[in-house]
Amino acid sequence: MMVTTSTKGRNIFAMMISLYASVNCLVILLAPAPLSVSSFSLPSGGAIPASRVNTPQLPVLLEPVSSTWTSSNEKRFAKKSYSNSNSNSNNNNYHVLYMTSSDAILTAPEDDDSSDSTAALQSTNDNNDDGDATVTQLIFNLVKGIVGAGVLTLPAGIAAFADAPSGVIPAVSLIALIGGLSAYGFALIGRCCAYTNTKSYRDAWSATISEKSSWLPATAITFKTTCAIVAYSMILGDTFVSLLSTVGIVSSKIPVTIGLTSIVLLPLCLMKNLSSLAPFSLVGSLGMVYTAIAMFVRYLDKAYKATGGFGTDNPISLRPKFGTIGAAGAATPSVAIFVSMLSTAFMAHFNAPKFYNELKDKTLPKYYKVVSTSFTIAISIFALIASIGFSTFGSNSSGLILNNYSTRDGLMNLSRIAVAISLVFSYPLAFVGARDGLLDLLKMKGTSKTQNVLTVALLTAVTGAALIIPDISFVMALAGATLGNGLIYIFPALMFRGAINRKVNPTKGEKREVKLALLSAFAGLLMGVIGTKMAITSL
Secondary structure, three states: OOOOHHHHHHHHHHHHOOHHHHHHHHHHHOOOOOOOHHHOOOOOOOOEEHHHHOOOOOOOEOOOEEEEOOOOOEEOOOOOOEEOOOOOOOOOEEEEEOEOOOOOEEEOOOOOOOOOOOOEEOOOOOOOOOEOEOHHHHHHHHHHHHOOHHHHHHHHHHHOOOOOHHHHHHHHHHHHHHHHHHHHHHHHHHHHHHHHOOOOHHHHHHHHOOOOOOHHHHHHHHHHHHHHHHHHHHHHHHHHHHHHHHOOOOOOHHHHHHHHHHHHHHHHHOOOOOHHHHHHHHHHHHHHHHHHHHHHHHHHHOOOOOOOOOOOOOOHHHOOEOOOOOHHHHHOOOHHHHHHHHHHHOOOHHHHHHHHHOEEOOOHHHHHHHHHHHHHHHHHHHHHHHHHHHHHHEOOOOOOHHHHOOOOOHHHHHHHHHHHHHHHHHHHHHHHHHHHHHHHHHOOOOOHHHHHHHHHHHHHHHHHHHHHOOOHHHHHHHHHHHHHHHHHHHHHHHHHHHHHHOOOOOOHHHHHHHHHHHHHHHHHHHHHHHHHHHHHHOO
16 A cells, blocks of 8 residues: 555654664764773884875765875884884875775875885874864765765665555665664774774774784775776766757767767876866765755656656656555565665765864864764765655666656756766776775886776776676675675774773773674674675676
């Protein structure tokens, strides 16, 4: 039996007003007071080779800046003290690209051919080394980082387990739950950085787990970034086919994707300085807000009903279709596909150290406010777009929900234009993260020739994958179910356990929280196994 619009609206509203409390319960109430940095045992100091610095990234751009990093010649330990005999600070200028869910990409000046031993980055132990960003600024940046084009795939995630409108009820609940767990993992990473006085995900891992295994988060990020640019290519291909049809040019995805890659994306990816592309990230953020509003308008005016103005424009496979499986569908294994897609959508965790360390007069309570508020806003936007898209098109919700809207629909064409502009100009930054991450894992020197050759090879492989894979929701689900769950749930829990184990006198509450964190890690592992199986089965 179909749920009425008013009843469904009340159900969604009731869940939405509980989101803020849910996130705060996970992020703030579970978080103990800040600990002393000197209470922890850290690995011995020394420079971090430049080959380690170019860690891979996940997309959605924050503004590139030029930054100077300073080294410290001393680190303190709780159980044993060590000193770094190298007293020479290496204050070279690096170009730092802040990217969502990532560490920073640092590239030495082009005329600097220094070896790994001289081009180095060291963590500092200066407790007063605060950033200058306010809580409001970081909330804006984190929301901008979380809410990307991936949200447009979520209606298809609901369609994976339901075909009746009541399916949005468990879907919104799952969005709140996964968003809350993601926020808790994000908060844990910042706490580990505060406890160990580290400034990157990889350094926090080295300080709390081990230096030798730091390749694990680097590999996870490289994999996630590669999946992200494959998804970008798929979205761009679909979007430009639709945009071309609005001006009377009929084409298909294969020639459009190949042409766009060769003429536009390849030259952009070969650029040496990408800082000029930063402002276009704002277009994508504003585009997501506009898309949510436009989708809501089309849902209310029923333009895509059989008798609506655009009801018969698209093929039958893209028109609204509803069945009888509603909320009960959430009890089936197919719901794991949606959960895995959410893990990808909420991915911002590799940037957690940046958000903590860039906070002005940083304290953990301030950081928790940034995290809880940002994830609450993101949860609300995700719930709105996912529920409206599914409520409009049901089980025929496309892997990219914009494909369900008519090319005659001027309201939605503006959304397509905003998404296209944002992705075209943020694509190179995501791509550089994947390329440099691959160079790092392969331990190859990042010379100009090597970078150019690898750029062409990797872009060719990514484009080929984008043309072969039939559905973008598969990419989102597989990426989230595999190493994405590691970055969000498992790795933060393990790092937190390591940090507490290195504390001289951990409290009973902290010990209990370690068990809670490990429980979330186990849940992430379980979701990953089931999600991977279901994602592969869905092909």
